[in-house]
Amino acid sequence: DLFAASERSAFFGVSEQRLGLQQDKVSQFLATIGKMVKELFQLVREIRILDERLTLYNASYRGDIPAEISLKGYWIDLVEGGAKTPSSVYGMARELGFITLPDLFFDAPPLQPDHVRNYVERLQFNKKLKEVLARKLVTFCVWKKHTHDELKNRRVFTVKYLRQHYDIIKMYMSWVKPYLRNVRRLQMDQKRMDSEHLIGAFEGSMVEIEVLAKRKAGEHKQAIIHLHFLFRTRPELKFQQEGYQRGPLHMGRTQMTLRGYCWDPDDLRRYRKFKEREDFALLASIDASVEAAYTALGEELERYLQQAGEDVSKDFAKQKQTPQKPHFNLLEPFLAPFKSPVPKEKKDLAMCPTCFKSVTKHDMFCKKCGFKLRKPSSEEAYKLKKEEEKGTKIVTSEIYTLYKRFKAAYGLAY
Structure with missing residues (x-):
């Protein structure tokens, strides 16, 4: 449904007030999502630096x-x-x-703190130099051991925090989507706002409603009745004796249009997609920006989330289909005369490119979203044509009956 109201009407004021509340919530959520996506890059970079340092320790x-x-x-x-x-x-x-101290310090092999004394005593240098070398090596070995443990613990906690950060971003995105839908539905139609039927100084509004009714006309075809209502009304608030507040009464001119179609599931899917394209334009941009951030981080984010126990198969899944090699049997030439010449039908499972639901090679349309998977055969095309003729008859009869009942209800001649 679409609606518009004049700027001085009470309907406009109430609608814009509710719209402002929803927009405030959306701005807060989007600012938080943008800030957390920015912090996501810093967390991945920090874990990458920890991995580089831990690689040296492990080696x-x-x-x-x-x-x-x-x-x-x-x-x-x-x-x-x-x-x-x-x-x-x-x-x-x-x-x-102490000129040779750096050379002796760097030439020492990886040692444990307990083995430093035995290593230094075997060196043929003066006692003072060996004392300083032993002190430096012991301090370094203790530092290496403790910093290694510290880096490992820090990496574990950082990876867990990355998972928590990732889950919070997904949670905020799920929270902001209803508000975005509300903002889109509360916004007035600008084309109707510029119409000559709406005068800014008067109370007035226009409401446009579309209703789509369907009925099966066969296995694939559906009879569709499209009802379009255009209200050009004048809201009127009347004093009520009851103890609760009632909304305005909308009275005015109504224009009703009835249309009939005979569609298959793919036609219905494309119509819905066309209607939802404007509603979800902002949602798609938000999802695309977050997805671009995930893509920029690459496989590192996926690997870190998997290490933290996060199931990222839905977010980072890449459908890889490996062709299966045909099985060769040595007894095939001898068993061929005893086999049926008609091969057994196999349900070759595939995947719908829009909703990713499993489908078979015999399906013409996806059962979930209605996407057209393949072209119909000659026999199926003839069957679809018959279903379309049946659906056309159903639509014609239903629209005639609906319009007849409408005229009878309002005392019009028919």
Whole structure:
């Protein structure tokens, strides 16, 4: 239904007041969704950095020398402050007697804190240098162990928080959709607002209503009656003696149009899609923006959500159909004379491209959404033509009866 009202009418004021409340809610939800989608990129980036650091730790514990050297470089830069700090490995190398300290520190293999003493005692260097080297290696080993545990725990909590963040975005999107539908339904038709039948200084409104009735005319065809009502009314508020408030009385001119069609499920689906296209334009843009964010994050977001236990099959599913290889049997030539020449019918399951419902190769239309899956054969085309003729007769008879009863109800000649 579509409606419009003059700017000075009470109907316009009440409608715009309700529309404003819905728009405020929509703006709040959309602002929150946009903010949380922006934070989603930061969370994925943080988990990616944690994975990069944990890769070095895991390689170091497996005995990888380059990974151990990289961690030692991180330790010198982050913990000791780099070469600018006098007590760091690089800072002490500038003093006499400790020039070889960086080389000995980086040449040490991955060690446990308990094994550092035995390793240092086997070195052929002075006692003071070995004491400093042992102190640096023990401090580094303890730091590596604790930071490894800290990074693992931090990654677990961050992945769980990412899942919670993802679920909240989906929840807000499900919450905002009813408000968007309400906003679309509460908005007045601008074409009717510019009509010459509505004067801004007077009380007046126009309401347009469409009703679609259907009746089966066969296996596929349906008889459709389209009723279109156009009200050009003057709302009138009257004083009521009752204790509750009643709405305005709409009195005026009504224009009724009756149309008849004979459609198949695909025609009905396309008509509904055409009518819903404007209503869900904003919803589609929101879904597209969030989907674009998910696509930009790529497979990393999907992998992290799966690690957190989230079922993302519906959001990231990619239908991959692998062709099955024909089964070859060595006894096929000998068993062929005993087999029936008519092959057995197999229900080759496919999927509807619009609603993703399983269909068979024998289905002409999807049973759920009515999408036309294939062209009809000559026999099916003849059957559809007969059903269309039957549906045309039903529509003609029903519209004639409806109009006849309408004229009889209002005392018109027929």
